Structure formats: C-alpha cells, structure tokens
Amino acid sequence: MLDPQTAVHVHDRLRSSGPLVQVITNYVSMDIAANLLNAAGASPAMVHDAREAGEFAGIAQAVVANIGTLSPPWVDGMLAAVEVASAAGKPWVLDPVAVGATAYRRETAALLVEHRPTVIRGNASEILSIATSTGAGRGVDADADTADVRADAEALASKLDTVVAMTGVVDVVTDGTRTAHVIGGDDRAPMITALGCSASALVAACCAVHDDAFEASTAALAILTAAIEQAGALAEGPGSLRWRLMDALSTLPSSAVADVVARR
C-alpha cells in the first residue's frame, strides 16, 4: 500500500538532498552500509563514541542504532545519539540484530526502545522476539517467515507507535494501521552478511528526506529490492551480487523502484 509516485519522490529526494545519516552499527556492517548509502545518494557517518555521538546527532538528519556487536561503550554512544535525535524530533532507526539470542541484547533493545524509535527494522525472528519479549531466533539470521509474523509486527507497531520494517523473502512494513508488502529481490541476498544492516541505514536515509516514516521505509526497501534485482541479473554468485549492488544503487532508474512498488 504505497503509491509508486511517492516511492519515486522519496528516491529523487534521496539523491538530490544527500541526507547526513549517523550510523552506529556493528563492525561487520560498517563498510557495506557506508558504501551502499553513498551509492544510493546519502552521506553516511559512522560516529559512535559517547563523547561525540550525541553532539553529532545534533547535526545528522537521521540516526541508526544497530546492536550487532554491542558492548557497554557502544551502547552508551547509541543512547546518547538516540536521546538527542528523539528530543529533536529527528528520525532514528533501531536494528535489533539477534535480539532474541541473549539477555544483554534484549535488555539493550528495551533501553533503546524507551527513546521511541521512528522505525524498527529487523528480520522476522528479531521482530517476533521484540513483539513477544521472548528469545525467538537463532543468531543474526531469521528462522521465521514474515507472513507468519505479520500480526505480531502490526501489534508491535501499534503498541510502540512506531513503524516496523520487517525484511525477508517478502518485506512487510507496517505502522499498525497501514501495511505494505515489498516483493522481489534475489534468493542469494541472505548470503550477503550485513545486507539487513544496510537496509536499516537506507531506511534511515529515506526517513530523513520524507516525513511519513511508513512511506519512507517502504520506499527504502523498494529501492533496495530493485537494486538487488538489477545486480542479480548480472551476478554469478553472492560475491558479485554484493559489489554489483553498489553499482546498481548508484544508477538505479526510478522506474525500477516504481515497478517494485506496483507489485501486489
């Protein structure tokens, strides 16, 4: 449920305005997330230390807090940044990597959620874990389907007054009232580690340029899906899919984004 023209508008704004996005993310994802954001038209900055993270959030247009390789100093940096973003009404995205795996991850996600994320972007296991406050999932990869978790995602979005952007074979985006599906991609996508983290960063970038976080998140996942398909058409395996994705994002025609959104 997104007008293709709105997705094209978000894509155009992303490229024309190049939003500054503060990405506090795990060690695995830093390179790919920064490069894919750059290729898509945004300006990434990986600024995480608590001594500067809050100050930097003051100039960033959106913030990502990703708990993939968390430790107390990093959590302090995330909390400093999201506190500033939240107080300033700036969009921020929580990526609850492997939140169901350990108590420390669940406690940290709960602390971050208190600062009212604009969007929670995760795979089906991560969303199920947050929605049910349980230890669902095994590590960073999903072992649930988005279709089976749709109702939990909608209930979570309503409860927290946030947008839930849940990725998988079919992406499901919901604000509790509106729900959209993003269909497509490439079945080799899960073999690219930190592609989900990069999706979270792209969601933040789109939220920076478009006020409706449900529309912005759906557009972001459509942009990524369209680029994955263009890269996939030429890729010989996950390795070339990974680097071709950067090329595809940098040259992606808006018509490809509109085509993805128009699928039902």
Ligand SMILES: Nc1ncnc2c1ncn2[C@@H]1O[C@H](COP(=O)(O)OP(=O)(O)O)[C@@H](O)[C@H]1O
């Ligand atoms: N089997 C699949 N087919 C097509 N696209 C997929 C598939 N699995 C994941 N994706 C895409 O890969 C990106 C990362 O999502 P996902 O793998 O769910 O995140 P995470 O890495 O956090 O588990 C999303 O754009 C999603 O749509």
Ligand SMILES: Cc1ncsc1CCOP(=O)(O)O
């Ligand atoms: C492998 C791994 N281990 C800790 S964080 C991380 C990256 C997870 O990235 P994604 O959730 O995007 O696959």
Ligand SMILES: [Mg+2]
């Ligand atoms: Mg992930």
